Amino acid sequence: MGKAFDPGLIFDFIPTLAKFLDITLVILxxxxxxxIMLGIATAMLRLFRIPVLRQLAAIYISFIRGxxxxxxxxxxxxxxxxxxxxxxxxxxRIDALYFVIVTYSLSNGAVFAEIIRSAIxxxxxxxxxxxxxxGMTRRQNFFRIIFPQAARIAFPNMANSVIGSLKxxxxxxxxxxxxxMGRGETLIASSAHALEVYIALSVxxxxxxxxxxxxFKLYEKRLNRYQPEELAAVEGGIPVGx
Amino acid sequence: xxxxxxxxxxxxxxxxxxxxxTLLLAFTPIIAGFxxxxxxxxxRTYNTxxxxxxxxxxxxxxxxxxxxxxxxxxxxGLPMLLEEMPINLNQVPIALFVIIALSLTAGAYLSxxxxxxxxxxxxxxIEAAYTVGMHTFQVLKRIILPQALAQSxxxxxxxxxxxxHTTSIAFLVSQTEVTGAxxxxxxxxxxxxxxxxxxxxIYWVITLIIEALSSVIERKAKAYSRTAI
Numbered sequence: 001m002g003k004a005f006d007p008g009l010i011f012d013f014i015p016t017l018a019k020f021l022d023i024t025l026v027i028l029x030x031x032x033x034x035x036i037m038l039g040i041a042t043a044m045l046r047l048f049r050i051p052v053l054r055q056l057a058a059i060y061i062s063f064i065r066g067x068x069x070x071x072x073x074x075x076x077x078x079x080x081x082x083x084x085x086x087x088x089x090x091x092x093r094i095d096a097l098y099f100v101i102v103t104y105s106l107s108n109g110a111v112f113a114e115i116i117r118s119a120i121x122x123x124x125x126x127x128x129x130x131x132x133x134x135g136m137t138r139r140q141n142f143f144r145i146i147f148p149q150a151a152r153i154a155f156p157n158m159a160n161s162v163i164g165s166l167k168x169x170x171x172x173x174x175x176x177x178x179x180x181m182g183r184g185e186t187l188i189a190s191s192a193h194a195l196e197v198y199i200a201l202s203v204x205x206x207x208x209x210x211x212x213x214x215x216f217k218l219y220e221k222r223l224n225r226y227q228p229e230e231l232a233a234v235e236g237g238i239p240v241g242x
Numbered sequence: 243x244x245x246x247x248x249x250x251x252x253x254x255x256x257x258x259x260x261x262x263x264t265l266l267l268a269f270t271p272i273i274a275g276f277x278x279x280x281x282x283x284x285x286r287t288y289n290t291x292x293x294x295x296x297x298x299x300x301x302x303x304x305x306x307x308x309x310x311x312x313x314x315x316x317x318x319g320l321p322m323l324l325e326e327m328p329i330n331l332n333q334v335p336i337a338l339f340v341i342i343a344l345s346l347t348a349g350a351y352l353s354x355x356x357x358x359x360x361x362x363x364x365x366x367x368i369e370a371a372y373t374v375g376m377h378t379f380q381v382l383k384r385i386i387l388p389q390a391l392a393q394s395x396x397x398x399x400x401x402x403x404x405x406x407h408t409t410s411i412a413f414l415v416s417q418t419e420v421t422g423a424x425x426x427x428x429x430x431x432x433x434x435x436x437x438x439x440x441x442x443x444i445y446w447v448i449t450l451i452i453e454a455l456s457s458v459i460e461r462k463a464k465a466y467s468r469t470a471i
Contacts, residue, residue: 171308210302
């Protein structure tokens with residue numbers, strides 16, 4: 001089980017591991033970016049009730065919500081090369097990092113699609129009617145009326161998913177990505193101080209999450225600046241039911 | 243490489259045997275976590291001295307770090323804490339470490355859900371309950387908790403499904419739950435894709451069952467609000 005516990009090592013490990021934070025953040029950034037694009041597209045399919053594609057979107061969302069991220073990761077890792085092989089594309093030399101980004105983008109896409117859809121359907125029909133009566137075009141109505149209001153509703157849930165996604169990136173090392181966790185595994189192999197490594201990793205993740213949370217809170221305040229006091233005070237995060 | 247569809251079925255039957263362990267690893271932590279969450283919520287709501295800051299840190303730390311680290315910290319840390327005790331830790335099943343770790347994780351998440359449920363009960367109802375002479379425990383048991391819990395059903399379902407999925411990382415500490423079993427079947431036959439498709443289907447079906455149950459429970463739990471309006 002390794003050597004005796006040495007708290008001093010935790011401080012030695014933190015800078016070593018933090019150097020690999022950029023990989024974690026790269027995965028997070030691209031999977032959020034592609035996830036938002038995929039989420040908007042998927043939400044539109046459902047909102048505009050496009051036949052066939054709408055059902056496919058529902059199955060996609062249900063599957064992502066119904067399976068663990070690690071299974072999705074393995075399915076993409078083993079499935080994507082097999083799939084593209086049919087078209088004569090060889091993926092065997094591609095870095096595992098790309099598979100991770102694909103998986104997390106697909107996963108975020110499904111989650112964001114639901115958040116975006118429910119935020120847009122939460123906007124009252126009257127808002128659109130009012131926008132049309134004062135002569136706005138469909139485009140103006142969407143960008144000036146619907147989108148800003150939907151963004152305010154969606155933001156706390158999006159922020160939560162981003163934080164969830166950051167924590168999920170800790171599983172990328174299972175397919176061999178050298179992120180913080182991957183580096184941690186090698187550090188354990190070389191130092192035999194598993195507990196210290198895991199404590200150091202916890203500290204880093206915790207700090208990143210706190211920084212993100214603080215940033216999101218500030219931005220949420222900004223989004224809510226036109227709201228009456230008491231409504232703005234409703235805590236974001238967990239969706240308020242009825 | 244073509245997909246061997248027949249093997250998906252073979253793997254499916256093999257992996258199905260691991261479902262009880264997955265359910266055990268998911269539901270024991272939720273039950274234990276619910277009790278932890280309840281206690282933590284009470285400490286935070288009533289702002290108990292000394293305990294409240296500790297409870298706040300507990301919730302924020304466990305919500306701010308990945309569950310895999312909780313499992314690893316307990317797996318490596320607990321034996322170190324218990325070194326002096328007359329327990330032979332080699333005899334303790336690893337599943338127990340996983341359950342302890344996930345219970346702590348569940349406690350942090352559930353305490354937030356219970357707290358938001360309690361916050362949704364209007365203050366007027368609590369005051370009304372006091373005016374008819376109920377004491378704090380009665381107010382809690384008869385007024386706050388039934389409404390707070392009914393309110394929390396959708397969030398609670400998300401947690402149950404989340405934990406069902408979180409158990410998949412237990413395979414990293416060599417548990418043969420669904421993902422672990424899939425990994426074994428896959429490695430033995432060198433058919434990874436097929437095995438993980440089978441595992442994916444199993445998780446998906448369990449999730450759909452939980453979602454269906456939850457919508458029934460939500461209707462029952464919220465029955466009071468329908469008759470009231």
